[in-house]
Amino acid sequence: MEPIKIRPAREQVADALRRAIFTGEIQRGEELTQEAVAAQLGVSRMPVREAFLMLERDGLLMLNSHRKAVVRGLTEEDIVDHYDIRALLEGEAAARASVSEEVADIRAAYEDARSAGLRGDAAAFVEANQQFHRAVWEAADNPYLMRFLDQLWRGLPPHLPELVPVQMRQSLADHDQIMSALEAKDPEAARRAMRHHIQRSLQQFLNAWRSGSDS
Amino acid sequence: MEPIKIRPAREQVADALRRAIFTGEIQRGEELTQEAVAAQLGVSRMPVREAFLMLERDGLLMLNSHRKAVVRGLTEEDIVDHYDIRALLEGEAAARASVSEEVADIRAAYEDARSAGLRGDAAAFVEANQQFHRAVWEAADNPYLMRFLDQLWRGLPPHLPELVPVQMRQSLADHDQIMSALEAKDPEAARRAMRHHIQRSLQQFLNAWRSGSDS
């Protein structure tokens, strides 16, 4: 038996809200009261308050003293800005990872994503893909980099469900590029490959977003 | 009259704790209880709880369910990592700012810092210096970039008091370089100048740190 991590209520509330925002169940501009959310989720206001503070940090809510919380949601511009910074940071992470001792760990995650992709298991792929990226940051071994990337990933839906199948093929091809740059211990090639991967994902995301969000 | 921003108790508590950590009044590894901090600051536990969550995000505290909060403080390695990422992000900000419309705003902040430096007003310089950097991020106009840089600046003491006088001369010279790259609208020169500025600051900071923290 390994020690399990216990998740406080505030995090579960935050997760629930994030999901609701990402799926569009809660719309941009909508106003939330602690009371209403608490009632709907069946908890007291306390964990909701704390969750609101977390979501504010992640840029999903706007809070003002004694005012209701306003859902910031995401504009197309936000998404572009998000991916821009992600490309910068993950590119740096890849460059650092390429000269680290932990390339083997990355390869393991790479293989997982690859096999999930080849057998067409979308859910497993989404999970493994995240592990692959995370393995890169871990190898880069800079707590600030890791913290910011974590925040970024929490700030956008990991994958729009409708585009996962399309994305898998392309992502796997990109991963090949990244992986070989890493194993060649070539920092700049790794940075380029990662940046390219992310910028390409942005295009896919935007296409899906544009067709999905004309509601 | 412009709308003034009201600061909730949690933020003031967080500020007080940050200061205490930066000055060394609270040492690395020390354990804090909500109760004790609340009593000392004369508030209830509630704002302290929320402040703890903020400081955890800034990397200054480690929280575990049902455990006391542990002060993470800063190792020398943390500081290097911190400046590394700051150089990356501020470099990017400078590159973007150089092609923005707001270079004039940056120059205003630059002049403020310069005049404070020339008349040797350390306090004013620290403030104006921060304004200068902030003006650059604002011009870069990417909310994520801004958010992360804000977090970084909150995570380290803005300036070790003893080195401000030394730092002023050098910083002003660096600022000249940055400013002219910005006004030449040369993104890569601006990035280089900013990176150089920050990496040089790191060296000064480390020297002061090493001599200051052998307690």
Add this chain to the structure above:
DNA sequence: GCGAGAGTTTGTGGATCCAATATCCCAGAC
């Protein structure tokens, strides 16, 4: 003397309660 286990203490996480402030609505004056 030392380790295991129960009981005690301490401290957090979550619920509820109270205070303070912002918004809303309506009445009255000009």
Add this chain to the structure above:
DNA sequence: GTCTGGGATATTGGATCCACAAACTCTCGC
């Protein structure tokens, strides 16, 4: 008719209360 002011209402911020989890200690068995 519109604007101003006051009171009612809604909602958050802060304080207190309670339950549960972790640490600590003391005792008992060996």
